[in-house]
Amino acid sequence: MSTQNLVTTPPLEPTEAIPASAGGAGGGTTGTGGAPRGRGQKSAKDGLRLGNILTTLVLSIGAIVMIAPLAWTFSTSLKTKDGVFELPPQWIPDPFVWENYLRIWTAGPLLTGIQNSLIVAASVTIVGSLTSALAAFAFAKMRMPFKNALFLGLLSGLMIPFPTLMIPQFTIFASIGWVDTLWPLIVPGLFGNIIMIFFLRQFLNSIPDSIVEAARIDGASYLQIFWTLILPAIRPALAAQFILWFMAVWNDYLAPIIYLNSPGTQTLQLVIANFNAQYAIQTDYPLIMAASFVALLPVLIVFVVFQRQIIESIALSGSKG
Amino acid sequence: MTTTINRRSRLHRKEHQAALLFVAIPVLGFLLFTLFPLLFSVYASFTNWNGISAPKFNGLDNYVKMFGDRYFLKSLWNTLFMMIGIPIGLVISLALALAMNRKMRGTTFFRTVYYLPVISSIAAVAILWQWAFNGDFGLINQGLGLLGIDGPNWLQDTATVKPALMIMAIWKGLGYAMLLYLAALQSVPRYLYEAASLDGATAWQQFRHITVPMVRPVTFFLIVTSIIGGSQIFVEINIMTPTGGPEFESATIVWYIWQKAFDNLQMGYASAMSVILGLLVFIITFIQFRLNRRNQFSID
Numbered sequence: 037m038s039t040q041n042l043v044t045t046p047p048l049e050p051t052e053a054i055p056a057s058a059g060g061a062g063g064g065t066t067g068t069g070g071a072p073r074g075r076g077q078k079s080a081k082d083g084l085r086l087g088n089i090l091t092t093l094v095l096s097i098g099a100i101v102m103i104a105p106l107a108w109t110f111s112t113s114l115k116t117k118d119g120v121f122e123l124p125p126q127w128i129p130d131p132f133v134w135e136n137y138l139r140i141w142t143a144g145p146l147l148t149g150i151q152n153s154l155i156v157a158a159s160v161t162i163v164g165s166l167t168s169a170l171a172a173f174a175f176a177k178m179r180m181p182f183k184n185a186l187f188l189g190l191l192s193g194l195m196i197p198f199p200t201l202m203i204p205q206f207t208i209f210a211s212i213g214w215v216d217t218l219w220p221l222i223v224p225g226l227f228g229n230i231i232m233i234f235f236l237r238q239f240l241n242s243i244p245d246s247i248v249e250a251a252r253i254d255g256a257s258y259l260q261i262f263w264t265l266i267l268p269a270i271r272p273a274l275a276a277q278f279i280l281w282f283m284a285v286w287n288d289y290l291a292p293i294i295y296l297n298s299p300g301t302q303t304l305q306l307v308i309a310n311f312n313a314q315y316a317i318q319t320d321y322p323l324i325m326a327a328s329f330v331a332l333l334p335v336l337i338v339f340v341v342f343q344r345q346i347i348e349s350i351a352l353s354g355s356k357g
Numbered sequence: 358m359t360t361t362i363n364r365r366s367r368l369h370r371k372e373h374q375a376a377l378l379f380v381a382i383p384v385l386g387f388l389l390f391t392l393f394p395l396l397f398s399v400y401a402s403f404t405n406w407n408g409i410s411a412p413k414f415n416g417l418d419n420y421v422k423m424f425g426d427r428y429f430l431k432s433l434w435n436t437l438f439m440m441i442g443i444p445i446g447l448v449i450s451l452a453l454a455l456a457m458n459r460k461m462r463g464t465t466f467f468r469t470v471y472y473l474p475v476i477s478s479i480a481a482v483a484i485l486w487q488w489a490f491n492g493d494f495g496l497i498n499q500g501l502g503l504l505g506i507d508g509p510n511w512l513q514d515t516a517t518v519k520p521a522l523m524i525m526a527i528w529k530g531l532g533y534a535m536l537l538y539l540a541a542l543q544s545v546p547r548y549l550y551e552a553a554s555l556d557g558a559t560a561w562q563q564f565r566h567i568t569v570p571m572v573r574p575v576t577f578f579l580i581v582t583s584i585i586g587g588s589q590i591f592v593e594i595n596i597m598t599p600t601g602g603p604e605f606e607s608a609t610i611v612w613y614i615w616q617k618a619f620d621n622l623q624m625g626y627a628s629a630m631s632v633i634l635g636l637l638v639f640i641i642t643f644i645q646f647r648l649n650r651r652n653q654f655s656i657d
Binding site for chain 2: 087088091092094095098099101102103104105106108109112120121123124125167168170171173174175178179180181183186189190193194195196197198199200201202203204205206207208210224226227228230233257258259262283286287289290293294305306308309312313321324325328329331332335336339340343346347350351
């Protein structure tokens with residue numbers, strides 16, 4: 037399951053006792069980091085600049101610490117098998133062994149791993165997003181009996197951690213012969229994702245009901261309304277949730293390790309874990325690091341490309357809660 | 358159900374049918390993959406079951422056995438111990454968020470860099486930190502060597518294996534907490550600081566009496582979600598210390614459940630432990646929902 041990380045709504049708004057803006061519309065954006073103004077413009081400005089320089093320095097050191105393990109991985113992946121053990125260690129490999137990135141494809145089922153991960157992540161998120169969006173539409177914009185009870189029931193599922201469910205889930209799938217296939221990873225996701233339903237429903241609440249009602253009067257069916265009105269309207273929220281879900285499924289490890297044991301069915305994360313176990317004995321660390329880096333890369337690229345949407349949806353979609 | 362609907366107009370009935378159809382799929386998924394497994398876990402926890410033959414009812418045996426099982430108690434202790442990293446991570450995250458809340462160049466870049474570990478696959482992260490913690494050639498000990506410190510063999514040493522895993526967890530989670538803190542800081546009304554500084558409050562007093570209370574809901578949210586996440590640590594252990602670490606020092610609850618269920622095929626016993634874990638997470642989540650009213654969504 038992809039919902040191991042429980043995400044509920046972070047409460048980001050200030051408490052109600054204090055009005056949200058300081059008289060002026062939207063609050064001033066002129067203030068800087070809580071630095072007091074009006075103690076003589078010049079000295080305050082100098083202090084600010086010094087503060088900024090110091091802050092940048094500290095953040096830069098922090099950034100180096102954050103990036104170092106990733107950089108070290110990449111550096112190791114380009115070394116020779118023996119170059120890894122050189123003391124003092126070289127940050128810039130000499131020579132560059134790009135060949136490691138060719139060896140990984142024959143050293144293990146890396147390609148089938150990528151294929152399997154793609155199959156699982158794509159089918160789960162594409163179908164699951166549609167089913168989630170449909171349900172969110174119904175929960176936000178349609179009348180139905182037991183609506184709140186059903187919604188709360190679904191939400192309560194978030195309180196149950198996957199490890200509590202994994203043993204019976206395994207037995208269910210084992211009884212229909214699905215162990216060592218991708219089905220147990222795909223099928224539960226097709227039924228939708230309650231986190232996504234929750235956020236899409238929140239998003240839809242900000243869209244006026246009158247749109248749906250007008251379309252009804254014009255004779256559109258609910259499916260037509262969903263397809264032509266709702267889906268385009270929720271597209272930004274849907275896209276952000278889609279990306280987050282895709283990354284979660286792509287990075288999942290616990291469910292795959294339970295179900296998959298033959299190399300041909302393993303997902304990428306299992307393949308690199310097996311690389312790690314297998315080639316550490318032969319101390320072929322460049323190979324392990326090259327494979328791990330290849331596993332990291334797609335998600336890093338997706339993140340850098342879509343980072344504005346991703347970060348906004350993490351930081352802000354919760355504030356509507 | 359139908360009798361109440363019959364009295365309403367045909368239009369409403371059509372809407373009800375369509376709506377129920379739309380939510381039917383997730384509801385069915387919930388019944389099949391959450392509710393049924395949950396009930397089955399509870400049932401299995403009262404049985405002796407190897408996953409192959411039929412479960413045999415054995416009452417509370419599993420639960421009694423659990424609290425005499427020193428491996429279980431050790432995993433429980435390890436899991437709780439590693440949560441010490443949570444407040445440390447939060448303090449660093451808040452400091453970072455404060456630093457990034459300034460109007461200056463490069464904050465977007467820093468935000469991206471600090472966030473990279475969050476979206477990285479935990480399997481890959483575990484592999485690269487295992488290498489970084491290598492006693493002789495790892496990045497950490499190389500760095501310590503520059504300072505003249507002879508670093509331990511982190512993952513093989515009973516004293517350092519848990520701190521090592523905590524360092525990694527802090528590194529991975531920092532960006533997420535920082536992002537939420539940053540969003541919270543940006544929603545603090547500016548005039549509060551202006552008024553405070555006019556009254557002569559020092560920067561520390563402003564931080565202590567404005568910033569900290571204003572971000573408290575986020576702190577609370579992060580503590581709860583981190584505890585829930587922290588109670589389910591598995592991947593790092595499975596990859597970095599496949600046997601549960603030196604003298605079982607890094608085994609966690611989920612790792613132990615997984616091992617008992619799928620290695621030793623003691624599925625009844627493992628179910629009992631998973632029920633205890635579920636109960637723990639449920640209680641923490643429940644407290645969150647109850648205590649933090651701001652966190653509740655409105656039901657229309």
